[in-house]
Each structure stands twice: as structure tokens, then as C-alpha cells.
Amino acid sequence: MATASLLRRVLVLLTLFCVNDVRSVKLKSDEHTPWTNEFETVELSCVIESISSPSPRIEWKKIKEGNPSYVYFQGRISGDLENRARLREPASLVIENASRTDTAQYRCEVTAPDDQRSFAELLIDLVVRVKPVMPKCAVPTAVPVGKPAEFLCSEEEGFPRPKFQWFRNSEEIPIDPKTSPRFMNASYTMDPETGVLSFGAVRKEDGGEYFCRAKNEAGYSECRAQKMEVYDLNVAGIVLGVVVVITVLALVTAGICCAYRRGYLHSQQKDDKFKAPAKSDGVDYVRTEEEGDFRHKSSFII
Incomplete structure (x- = not known):
């Protein structure tokens, strides 16, 4: 009797668990870490595994550097994916012409008001690979x-x-x-x-x-x-070149010294020095056409 009672209790608990489980929204993904090359198309898989509500609310969010932003909200695509993404029923997100800026974490959220567990979410890490340019x-x-x-x-x-x-x-x-x-x-x-x-x-x-x-x-x-x-490094040629340069410099220096000793480089002073004109005595002399000699232009005071 005790064994039969225990079995009945187990069956009841399993039945309740299964009922509750059926009335809970569940999600799964075919690929949690998808990747694509730049300018190609990629699908972010969000599959509704179980649900009871006939009209669930589906949302997608993009999370970059810890900051979430809406991608799909109230039935439309928004943000920088507005013209490059679409929802594939019932809940998967398809991104076309992928950009390097699309590399981020994406969160699929489904709300089912008629289910016992009415909310479920899953995270997908997308990597958009970019081909190198000419190094x-x-x-x-x-x-x-x-x-x-x-x-x-x-x-x-x-x-x-x-x-x-x-x-x-x-x-x-x-x-x-x-x-x-x-x-x-x-x-x-x-x-x-x-x-x-x-x-x-x-x-x-x-x-x-x-x-x-x-x-x-x-x-x-x-x-x-x-x-x-x-x-090849021509060591002998380098040494010879240095010797030639030193010899030329020595000859030039000796020539300058010899010329200096013989007086060729002394500056010659002129015997006749330039004398400044005498100071004017205040009298101007002007030659006239009629006179062959000078005459006073103006008087002066003694």
C-alpha cells in the first residue's frame, strides 16, 4: 500500500511538472556564436521550442560595450539595421550586407502572456569578419x-x-x-x-x-x-679614401701656412690715406658765365 501511494504521488508530480512545462515559453538557437564575412548575409537563429500564447511579443536587442539598443521592436526593424535586416518567422533575425559594426551580442526576447512562464530570452554572439586591406x-x-x-x-x-x-x-x-x-x-x-x-x-x-x-x-x-x-663592403677602398682625404687636407694646410709666412696673405696698407674735406668756412663760391673767376654768393660775418 505504501509503495502504491508513493507511486501515485510521483505520477501526480510528473503530471503537474509536464503541464507547467508545456505552459512555459522556451527558446533555442541553432547557432549561438555565428560568424559571417563583411557584406554577406547571416541569420541569427531564435527558435520558439514551446509556447501556448497565440500572439507572443518578439523583440531583438543589440548589446555593444554593455549598452543595449533595439533592433526589432513593435513589429519593425530599427537602428542601424533598419534597411539591412528582417524577421524570419517566427523569431529569427536575418542581417543582410553585414558590416563590421554589426559585431556584437544580440538578445532574442519572447513574451507569452498566456504561458505560466511568460518570458524567455537567449543570447547570440555575432562576429563579422573583415578581410585585410593592402598592408x-x-x-x-x-x-x-x-x-x-x-x-x-x-x-x-x-x-x-x-x-x-x-x-x-x-x-x-x-x-x-x-x-x-x-x-x-x-x-x-x-x-x-x-x-x-x-x-x-x-x-x-x-x-x-x-x-x-x-x-x-x-x-x-x-x-x-x-x-x-x-x-660587399670594400674595407680597403674605404681606408684608402680616408687616407687620400687626410693627405689633401694636410697639403692644403701646409700651403696656407707657407703663404702666410712669406707674407702673401698680409693686407697691404695704402700710403695715401683718404683725407676728409676741410670744414666749410661758411662761404659759397659760384662761377658765373660773365665772370671768369669766382665771386661771393653771400656775405659772412666776421
């Missing part, structure tokens, strides 16, 4: 053998942040030179995160055309190839 590359034009060299590559548009690869004469340069027989003796380090390729001591074999590739899940882009010339 900026800096390649040394000429480097002497045995000297260091640094190559730079950067790109700021791609999302997720791209990784970088370097190529020499169209052949990919491995991150670790010891993994390739062609680069085993090279002395370089490469960081795929920053795009910096550094040679500790350039070899003659390192000369050639270099370009960089920026790559992420959305695609890749490359800069134009740039040539680096590696030349």
Missing part, C-alpha cells in the same frame, strides 16, 4: 654584407587582427629558419603578430624581392614586392 611594407633598398636589416609590415583594417607572412622571390619565409634547408643558415627572426622581420647579419643570399601578406579568416592581402640589394 604597408618597409624594405631596406641596399644593405652591406654582415650588417643588420629590419623589415616592417602593418595593417589596421582586418578583423580579427591578421597575422603576417613574409615572402622572398615569391617563396614564403618560414617563421623558424631551421625548418627549411633554404633558410637554415639565415640569421633572422620573424614575429607573425607584429609583422617585423629582423636580420642579425645579412648574407649575400638574402638579396631579392620581398613582400608581406596580411591574412585572417576572411581572406588576405599583399603589398607590392620591393627589392633589397646586398653588396
